[in-house]
Amino acid sequence: MRELEKLEAEICNLVELSLSDKTYCDQVSFLLSEKTIDKAWKHFFIDIRDYTCVIHSDEIRHIKNEHHDDVYLICKIPYYLEKFVKLERNIVSDKKTGKPVISLIFIKRNENNSVKMVKTNLSREKILRLKTLFEVV
Template sequence: MPKELICDLMKIALADKYSSDYITFPVHNRCIKRVNQHVGLSLEGYSCYIHCNDIRHVYNRHPEAHHYLCYIPDILKNFDSIEKEVVPERRTGGSQVVYKFYKKYNRNLVKLVKLRVHKDKTINLKTLFVMDEVVQ
């Protein structure tokens, strides 16, 4: 069901550049378990948040990857690898924790970047792009 919600939100975001619609869906139990095993983070009770602005960012900056947006639930649930990184936060000057989920689709390696938001237990889409072609 989240896949269809994301695809519908994509249509709205790309048809109306002023739309501020968003969706949320709970992080799948398989994702929670695997993230905890790989990076020691508990995503229990977290939701994934996707805003129209994020979709437009991916569409405008990474056009080759925008069709993978609908696959975000699959990328989270079935990622091939994950990395954790602490990066500077431009607005506040503080730092933020970013998680990078990698998933191979055919010959493409897709990188999904999510930002962890501490106060409201959501992970937000930051960006998504195709990194490179995977040699089989």
């Protein structure tokens, strides 16, 4: 089994556990692949070297509540990070503190739709946290 497939299986397991138990609290973290880092720099001039992607149980439940049918896409995040076609930088306000938060939006196009994945970018910590993920037709 390839590394990408192992990682996707680990994330799918986290999704299942997070959805089956509302008190379950865990996360999967992984370094971004060289392919993702190179593409982000070469095509969009965004430096994400040494960044870690984190997917937490709470974020999974948020996506389930907000974008019910799209929760199954979470398992494919490593694939979407490698195969994205567009990367946008955005600034949003934190709902609790009101402070600006820099986020990155990775977009992967499929035949009939696009998948948008928003990752908040905490640059000092070099962590990309999953904010939301959804399909756009």
